[in-house]
Amino acid sequence: MIINYSNQSLFGKDTNFPFLIQEANLTEGFHLHSHDFSEFKKDKLFKFAELAVFIEQNYNKTITINELSQKIGLSERHFSRIFRSIYGNSPMDYIMKLRLKYSCILLRSRDFNITDAAIKCGFEDSNYFTRQFKKYYGVTPSQYKRGGI
Numbered sequence: 821m822i823i824n825y826s827n828q829s830l831f832g833k834d835t836n837f838p839f840l841i842q843e844a845n846l847t848e849g850f851h852l853h854s855h856d857f858s859e860f861k862k863d864k865l866f867k868f869a870e871l872a873v874f875i876e877q878n879y880n881k882t883i884t885i886n887e888l889s890q891k892i893g894l895s896e897r898h899f900s901r902i903f904r905s906i907y908g909n910s911p912m913d914y915i916m917k918l919r920l921k922y923s924c925i926l927l928r929s930r931d932f933n934i935t936d937a938a939i940k941c942g943f944e945d946s947n948y949f950t951r952q953f954k955k956y957y958g959v960t961p962s963q964y965k966r967g968g969i
Contacts, residue, residue, distance in 0.1 A: 867892050868906055875911075879918045880942040885911055919943065920956050927965045934961045 871891060875883060888911055889899035903911045919941045926937035938949035938961075953961045 864892075864902075865906075868903065872907070872914075875915055876918060879915060879922065880940060882942070883915055915942075916952060917956065920953060923949070923953065923961070924964065927961055934965065937961070 871888060874891070875888075885896045885900060888903075889896045892899055894902070900911060903909075903914070907914055909917065923937045923941040923943075926932040926940060927934070932940065934950070935946045938946040941949075943949035943952075950961055953959075953964070957964065
């Protein structure tokens, strides 16, 4: 499902963007966590939705909790708590899962080896990438590339 928003962005300019709530094989598991959102104001929810788009557009760069919390205007702790209540994951887990999902696309391509896919998806170290990939998927990137999942 794609929901289009048009509003003032976090960066002070008009933004039109598609916010992907769930799309098969890529954002599976990135849907809004079941939660009573009555405690949140609409503008805060919009900022979190816009922040999710920012993360998706910048997943391959270094993103910190401090940077994300400043964009929303909350303390790191309060930001992390609200993010987890909305998305069901910590911000860093959300970013890690997104990086790993994009890496799956690249690994299936013949154009990318494991190191290239790791770097393209924001991992500075292919060994760390391999450990995280195995942790989340139960197979190594090379097993996945050969069709192990």
